[in-house]
Amino acid sequence: MAALIWGLAGCGLFQKSWWQTQFTNPAQQTNPIVADLVTNINSSQSSIHVAAFEFNLDSIAEALIAAKKRGVDVKWVTDDEYGLAEDKDPGHGQFAQLKRAGIPVKADNRPDLMHNKFIIFDNQIVWTGSTNLTINGTQRNNNNAILLNSPELAVIFEREFAEMWAGQFGPSSPSTVDLQQVTVNGTPVQVLFAPEDKVSSKLLPLINNAKSSIRFMAFSFTHEQLGAAMLSRAKAGVDVQGIFETNGSETQYSELPKFYCAGMPVRQDSNPSAFHHKVIVIDNNTVITGSYNFSNNADRRNDENVVILNNSEIAKDYLSEFNTRWAESRQPAKTRMKCR
Incomplete structure (x- = not known):
């Protein structure tokens, strides 16, 4: 595995290696993916744009709210059914927390799924893979994630995020x-x-x-x-x-x-x-x-x-x-x- 060393570098994050893979370990129910995401959120200085299918992780919500309070542009696109609708279920409510903190959350509002799983940090770093941002996704299911430090890749994902933020989903996007x-x-x-x-x-x-x-x-x-x-x-x-x-x-x-x-x-x-x-x-x-x-x-x-x-x-x-x-x-x- 290529090790990532994170830190602050003027206007963003830096790392000594440009990629890192991570895999969940359901046998131990550990969540190194979440710990690293919290670190990346805490280190972000300008923007965090999330496109994620579902959500129920308190530590991620808390870190995003703290980022918003220090002036980071935080936005989230999710699925209307498995994201926002399920936020009313027991053990959820994290989207409501984000909204109360002034973080805008938008959903696709269509029958098919907004099934993406990616986050862009500071227009420079992309996180993606199969992992849903849930307790099941990070602790119980077999999943993978990869972190990619590349402004060029971030541009590609930001363009897709902007399309969804503007309401463009599905085959017509x-x-x-x-x-x-x-x-x-x-x-x-x-x-x-x-x-x-x-x-x-x-x-x-x-x-x-x-x-x-x-x-x-x-x-x-x-x-x-x-x-x-x-x-x-x-x-x-x-x-x-x-x-x-x-x-x-x-x-x-x-x-x-x-x-x-x-x-x-x-x-x-x-x-x-x-x-x-x-x-x-x-x-x-x-x-x-x-x-x-x-x-x-x-x-x-x-x-x-x-x-x-x-x-x-x-x-x-x-x-x-x-x-x-x-x-x-x-x-x-x-x-x-x-x-x-």
């Missing part, structure tokens, strides 16, 4: 996909937003061009074209392995039975809460992560974000997480697969 590729310290990075960027059409060539290996961790994998591409690469001799979230993989739409019946090494997770990753690693080098489940809803209807990073060191971290979860996962029950 504008795509700026041609402006969403940068190179950071020698690492090519592409950012995609669903549904406007037609994410699956960008992921399919990456999968189809896999030469040696594909590893995936999936909360929901129901997208037939992505599944067919992985199955095709496996038949061509590429080493394809994946872990499915158990409950999600036992629906009639899951790609798990196809993979299992074709002899592909696939497993189901053993977390009694949820296996919430949305990760693909290709050829030990290309990492795909973000809020985007491998589903038609994510691709065509929900607001989602994806980052694609070509960096073998970052890939090592995600492969280490894969190997850890693979070791504790289990073979699917043959009787449920109904192979012909």
